[in-house]
Amino acid sequence: MAQKHHTAHHGKKHEPDKEWEPKIVGFLCNWCSYAGADLCGVSRFQYPTNIRLVRVMCSTRVSPHLVLDVFEAGADGILIGGCHLNDCHYMTGNFHTEKRVELMKRLLKEAGIDEGRLRLEWVSASEGEKFSKVVTEFTEGIQKLGPSKVRSDDMMKAKVSAADDASQTFRLKALVGKEFNLLSKGNAYGEEVDAEKLTGVIDVATQDEFERALILELARIRPMSVKQLGMVMDVPTDKILRHIVLLRQNSKIAMEHPEGFTPVYKTIAIGGEQ
Amino acid sequence: MPEDTNIEKKPRIGVFICHCGSNIGGFVDVKAVTEYASTLPDVVYATDNLYTCAEDGLNNIKESIKEHNLDRVVVSSCTPRTHAPLFQRTCEAAGVNKYMFTFVNIREHCSWVHMKEKEKATQKAKDLVRMGVARARFLEPQEETKIDVTPAALVVGGGVAGMTAALSLANMGFPVHLVEKEKELGGFVKNLHGLMMTKKSANEAIQPLIDKVNAQKNITQYVNSHVATVEGFIGNYDVSIGTEGSESKEVKVGAIIVATGAIPLVPEGLFGYKEHPNVVTSMEFEELCNKKEIPKLKSVAFIQCAGARGQKVSYCSRICCNVAIKTAINIAENRDNMLGATEEKAEAEAGQVVEEPAAEMKAEDEGLERRRRRRGRGRREADEAADEGGAPSSGVEITVFNRDVMAYGVEHELEFNKAREKRVKFIRYLPDNLPKVSTKDGKLEVGYFHETLKMERTMPVDMVILSTPLVSQPDAATLSQLLKVPLGQDGFFQEAHVKLRPVDFATDGVYVCGTCRGPADIAEAASQASAAASRAAIPLANGYVQAEALTSRVDETKCTGCGTCVEVCPYGALRKNDDGISEVIVAACKGCGCCGATCPEGAITMTHYTDQQLLAEAKAALEEV
Known part of the structure; x- marks a missing residue:
């Protein structure tokens, strides 16, 4: 499936592919995922440079509007990071996040954007290595999907x-x-x-x-x-x-x-x- | 960069980029980033420091604020999780509101994770600085407010936990309103007969506590009473206490402790309860003991987990094994002549003399017995012997049918051993093969599957005691709604954090202790009560609470009063005002932003994390440079 996308994208593009670097935005909660990203740095786990992180207090703050507006502005991928379920600093925040992300994915599907461009991950403050794995995997996935068509179509x-x-x-x-x-x-x-x-x-x-x-x-x-x-x-x-x-x-x-x-x-x- | 429409005064941003020695400087071209930063809109000053967090760096920030008349500061270095407070203090010292400060993380999130690609890491650092500047342009100063606290407390429930908590707070000098729904203090414990590990009766044991409460002038007691209404938030609660047969009373308190206790499950339809005579719950047995109505007993069977762990409730009630052990020992010792008939007692006493050798002798006997069983006689024979012979000293055969004995902790384990020394038999059953209580020729008997012998057996008994779990008070839901604090799955009050905040509720100002938060024994209830009292004393003693500056705000012109925000707030920090419009209780808000992301009318904004600020920051990441 991914392979198919890849070739289709190659066929259409005019400019050489090397130029394109995915632009990925990550919204991370302050207490778990952001701290996990910090630990990842402290432990020197490396990951691709494409992601730009935005800190919010809780993943529950990430409304569908924030995500869809950033997609509209041309993001190739968006990562949302929160505490593991039942570990939320604000009790139930991430349960609401989960529901909101389901809505975002439904709407992306309606809009014809591959759901793989949006990823929700629970990363705890102690999961530095997991954070690097998530970002690496996600970046590779976006690379396969190619540039978001929002900018050109x-x-x-x-x-x-x-x-x-x-x-x-x-x-x-x-x-x-x-x-x-x-x-x-x-x-x-x-x-x-x-x-x-x-x-x-x-x-x-x-x-x-x-x-x-x-x-x-x-x-x-x-x-x-x-x-x-x-x-x-x-x-x-x-x-x-x-x-x-x-x-x-x-x-x-x-x-x-x-x-x-x-x-x-x-x-x-x-x-x-x- | 987004439109400037909301920026009234042209911002003056200073950007300070840190080398962090070689931590950043070694992997990112800091000079290039600084140069780039100086070209960004509204940046009037950009510089780099070897260590921004060192004395030099901090002074540089302060001086630059004065020299360039900066009204907001962006520091691009390590992580806000460790260093934000330091730079915020520095800003404040130079007269810039601490919420006009933005932190850009180019170490943990850049130089340290992209150590082999300097060019790309430098580009990323530039992007991150651009994002920080974009955010900084939309920042607004915030004030942190102090909210006064009424130095008085409400304690709901006059059992061991409630009385202990009330007494602790009253002894600290705070007026306490103690509300008890029964006609007298004492709670669950006052109905018990004997307590474990003490020879005192339950009444004797808690009377000193009741006396102290009665003598403590700071405590106002309300018996036959209940909490009718609660309005307000931490530090400022208006509580109406309803008392049977008199007018309700209004009190003002700063903190509330919930200690409403629990009740034993009534095991309707289980183990022949109410179907056969002499099948009682352990609570009913205690009452029979108090009334001295225990019939002559030759053989007693306890059935543990009656209704617990998957039958009527899912959890282990924690105390019932110890209660059964206590009661078994009491029966074995015929405590307070509880076994009724005098000739029985005489027999029992006679037996006791024979069966009560010195401790070590007995231990030796036990050891011998065990070795003998292991060596010579077959296992089956040994078990037969254990089953048939060796009644305890009182002459009553006592059997505890259990799934597993939860005699946790050293003291309880010792009591468990003591029960076994007194020849109380512990026979295991599995949840898919429960003991059956029936009558044969008018005589009560327990049928069970012997797990060791692998065969069905029956045991004639005079009485069956069902160890039923504690369950939550039927009116717990009402109180939970009044106080806007949650009940867990099992109907008990749910603490803020099972490990780290065991006696707090998520809502500030309300605390929980005793069996209303789950089964607990007396000592546990008392320690929880002391803990809850000391937690509640923090705002009371301070006299104020510091409210979060980062709270949600409701735009009253947009709110239509749908109430969705009130439903989702985990802290009860939103309520509808008299006009039906939502309002934020600043003292209770923790600033998670759930209500803002939820509000169907888009009427709620999160301070310091507005859509405008977050979108400016995120979209700046996408700009082509």
């Missing part, structure tokens, strides 16, 4: 941007925010929540929110018809239409002067906001 950039927007919708944030507690403590009525069912709900929500975000992203650039959107996004037109009805109700998209008999839609720019 506008559609890809739009998709990652849509994934980022989707990750910030109330629905997905609330679902994923509550996921760990729902599964570990049950719902507000004290009933057990079926994990598979909840996963199903989140899967559907992820796809819906991504598609809506992508419609807005594409119709922001130029007004598009339902059929055009369906073709570009490879989504059945009836589904696109349902999304558009909802987006119109929420005043996020407007119908513009129809070209002939086909109405086109344009995203309503929100004044003042970024």
